[in-house]
Amino acid sequence: MLRWFAGETLAHFFNLLSRTADDIWEYRKKFWTAYYQRGAISEAWFALGPIAQALGRQQKLQFGDLSRAAQNQSVLIMKLGSFIVAEWSHSGACRFWNENDRLAPGLYRKVYFADDLRNPVRLTKPTTHPTTGPGSAR
DSSP: OHHHHHHHHHHHHHHHHHHHSOTTHHHHHHHHHHHHHTTOEEEEEEEEOHHHHHHHHHTTOOOEEEESSOTTOEEEEEEETTEEEEEESTTOOEEEEETTOTTSOOSSOSEEEHHHHHSOOOSSOOBOOOSSSTTOOO
């Protein structure tokens, strides 16, 4: 059931971002959808900034509130194997935590604070997506 919910969550998130984010999200959508189709993503949830929240409410979606972030930002939070991943919109960095890390964000929360989803990340350095080069939109 959670895996099915993860697929629905990804679809809704990408739909919202197609209307609120930059065009690089088409490439991220393909990337994360491929992971989902291979069974790697078992859970997913998103937190929306104020701009995307309005669209989410119109569509009667459930989501977390993203506080202390830029108004146009949103974040997709996923369980990928034994990792928790926070993938930011608007060319934001992607961050990974071990699922047992006490600082890893929980899924399905009502409120997320941007700083908690950005720092500190002890597993890896933040990973950014290229905006130019192979596979980019530019």
